[in-house]
Amino acid sequence: MPAEVDAGLALLSDQLILATVLLYVFAMIGYALDLGFGRSKVKARAVAEPALVTVGGGTAAAPPVSEESPAPAVKAPPAWATWAGPVAVGLSWLGWAANLGSILTRGLAVGRWPWGNMYEFVVAMCFAAVSAFLFMNLRYRIRFLGAFVTVAATLGLGFSVRYLQVQAGPVVPALNSYWVAIHVSAAIIASGLFIMAGVSGILYLVRKDTAVRLPSLADLDRVAHRAIVIAFPIWTFAVIAGALWADKAWGRYWGWDPKEIWAFITWIAYAAYLHARATAGFKGRAAMIVQLIAFACLLFNLVGVNIFLGGLHSYAEVPG
Structure with a gap:
């Protein structure tokens, strides 16, 4: 590793990436449980009874529904399922913080902007994707996309760690x-x-x-x-x-x-x-x-x- 690279910060950056992947995986599981077992957003709709057609071609009112007739029951989600979504969002924020920490420590370790190669760029791109989801979720309540965004971020980070990772170091002069x-x-x-x-x-x-x-x-x-x-x-x-x-x-x-x-x-x-x-x-x-x-x-x-x-x-x- 080049002498000008802070080996401690570079190692910390690599460890934070692994922590990010784990947190995103756990968040993905939470979002999946929220989708599978949480309260459905589909509201029960009243089913209209068809009108009765008389012999003369007119219509007759449908028989009134008895007050004793129970409404279609909507099964309540398990108690633990109500916490799956909020916990998943919290884990996403923790993963986001770890992802940000890995980018910052990588940059400090090499003394430059931390996207000088494909590994660093993909890590930053996954961070940007999760950032877009989390901040849009604050405004538009799009938690339903959490499982799919964290899957994309996890796959992207896993691919970068497995196939693109290079040691922290200086870049070509064109990137300085x-x-x-x-x-x-x-x-x-x-x-x-x-x-x-x-x-x-x-x-x-x-x-x-x-x-x-x-x-x-x-x-x-x-x-x-x-x-x-x-x-x-x-x-x-x-x-x-x-x-x-x-x-x-x-x-x-x-x-x-x-x-x-x-x-x-x-x-x-x-x-x-x-x-x-x-x-x-x-x-x-x-x-x-x-x-x-x-x-x-x-x-x-x-x-x-x-x-x-x-x-x-x-390059x-x-x-x-």
Whole structure:
């Protein structure tokens, strides 16, 4: 390990990542129990009796329901199930704090912004996704997405630890720039929100009408749209900031590098979704499919380009 790296802080960062994964796993279990055994959001609806048709073609009032007839009983959830959701949210916040601590200690250990390689970027992106969920949950009460967001964050962190992790150390000179704090930070924030929208979109397409405990299609559509409306201008800023950084580093704003191309393709795809969403008659499932195509472009841009394609952005330090 390079001498300029604080080995103690680097080790602490790695340990906090493992703690983050465990906390997200326990939170995921809590959210799943809340979905499976908590109080259903579907309210009992009164079933109207059909009107009686008389011989003359008129209608007669249906016989009144006896006051002694019991209403359909709604089974109360187990006592422990009422705590599953709040406990899961609490564990998510603890995991969020551990995730933040791992990012900060990694940055302090190497004395730079802690997203100079693929491992650090994926860790920060998972943090952004959970942050988007937790803070949106404070405003919109979207706890029903907790199980799915924590699954995504757990898988992302597990993948980064297993396949992308590299020792803390210095980065190439091109990344020793204040533009990292501007361009990459904006990309991370937007990516976290896009992940929220992507999770909502996948649930939207696979949800069955009989899945009464899952969020409604309208709720999923609303969450995805709000997340993208916030994320799209941030991603736009990230693309512009990247062009400005490219001019400073390489003397040109645009060079048809694979990373630049796929960042722009992602921007076009999300712009197409927003346009489709605003167009009358092109909403619901069709618009959600466009959103998921954009999400696939995002994932390939963030991970696939660095692994499978070369170019000027090939300094991501993906282990062989």
